[in-house]
Amino acid sequence: MTKLLNLNEEKWKEKQGLYTAKEIYQQPEMWNLTLQKILNAQQELKSFLEEVLANKNIRIILTGAGTSGFIGDTLINYIKEKYSDLDVVSVHTTNIVSHPATYLDKDIPTLLVSFARSGNSPESVATVNLAKQIVNNLYQLVITCNQAGKLAKSIEGRKNKVILLPEATNDKGFAMTSSFTSMLLAALLFFNLNKLAELEPLIKSEVAAAKKVINDFPQFDELLIKKYKKIIYLGSSYFYGLSKEASLKLLELSAGKTVTKYDTPLGFRHGPKSIIDSETLVVFFLSRSEYARLYEYDLLRELKEDQVKTFVISDLIDDQIIELSDYNYKIESNQKLDEVFNSLIYIIFAQIISLYNSINNKINPDNPSPDGSVNRVVKGVKIYPYHN
Structure with missing residues (x-):
């Protein structure tokens, strides 16, 4: 089967x-x-x-x-x-x-x-x-x-x-x-229409990397089965926008039962960090930029001192990340691809986490809002005439 x-x-x-x-x-x-x-x-x-x-x-x-x-x-x-x-x-x-x-x-x-x-x-x-x-x-x-x-x-x-x-x-x-x-x-x-011939084999390698994630990640039983009550997604630049989607997936599929937030690694200290406790998981969509990673490592170090569980996703996993994170995963993306393409793979982790969180909370993932308070295609919006 x-x-x-x-x-x-x-x-x-x-x-x-x-x-x-x-x-x-x-x-x-x-x-x-x-x-x-x-x-x-x-x-x-x-x-x-x-x-x-x-x-x-x-x-x-x-x-x-x-x-x-x-x-x-x-x-x-x-x-x-x-x-x-x-x-x-x-x-x-x-x-x-x-x-x-x-x-x-x-x-x-x-x-x-x-x-x-x-x-x-x-x-x-x-x-x-x-x-x-x-x-x-x-x-x-x-x-x-x-x-x-x-x-x-x-x-x-x-x-x-x-x-x-x-x-x-x-x-x-x-x-x-x-x-x-x-x-x-x-x-x-x-x-990137002028570069499609160059991009085609690189996209194929991204497809292979995504397949590996889909086959590997569900084996992270400890990470997926544990019922974290709060899950935070952090990312900067392209991955800040992506962190919003990651957070929304969890909010939707848990029917609001799991507390979730998104931010940048630097922005997290400005108030939002108050959300963390012993039942929190912080997920990092790590940057490829050496300069940006200096700030990301600092926050990882701080969260380790606070005894907060962290999960780092990157295409560059080094000894520091292994030492500072509780969980980490190195995606096999092609370094010739612009970093934004990693968004395609990073979000798969959030989707799988959200799916498992949903079933751990005894929510139906395909229809987490059976009472119709939230719909697959939004309802209840009245559009008014605009006179310019």
Whole structure:
């Protein structure tokens, strides 16, 4: 019988977590399929991006709601580094809808990059409509997992493109898992269209590294079975945005039963550190930067003195990390890949921790909110007319 993350399918079915377990497990294969889709559309997407960037003073807005918004938060620093002369922002649809005039300007040419699993969230649809209403020179790129969604169906014309991801990425489970990483990868590839030939073998190595994590990590019984009452995710730069998604996964899948927080290693001391106790696990998404690691090591040392359990994830594990951390895992990523690509693998650890935390708390991972107070696609949002 097929095993998924250390349990067979029947066990996951009993625990009402089969969709979520499968969708975490399938991610490496979804990345292969996503890469192929971008390769197939390379010339069309390249022409589109060139037209966009030909506009003087173009603004790029990365947007989405919840997990989809955190894709932009993870990407933002990387895109700003690549296009240092451009105005690039990450703003969630939930901010744009209530304050459109703050983020949308009729006189600034804008590329709106929308991330959406279903493409049916009220705020995602409203953001597109507001952008059409306000911005005179608007380009749109929709990256979505659902060809039947409202966003995918709304895209037409030369100034708008849709990247439709493999059907299986439209996760059936409550929490976004393969949808998050596949949309993140699609966006990373879109902003590297000139380097796809060089990136293709490197992405294949990332796929292999992810498969190893998926096979190895569920064996960390002590880490996964222990019922930590508080789990904190820390990361800086790209991994700060990623830490938000890691924390949200745990909040969603534990139905709020496990206390969770995200921060930067330096920011954690400024008040949030008061959350720690003997039942806390602090997870570090460690940076590759030698300079940034000086600060990360300092906090690890401090937490060791405080007798707080730590788990460090990095593609560079040295003797200091082994000495200072309670648990650590070295991912086998290719050092030639920009560090932001490690986000694809780092988040898998958080997804698996959240899944096991859910079943340890006797929550149903596929539907952690059976009373309907929180929904897979948000309900109950009323969109009001905007008069500019």
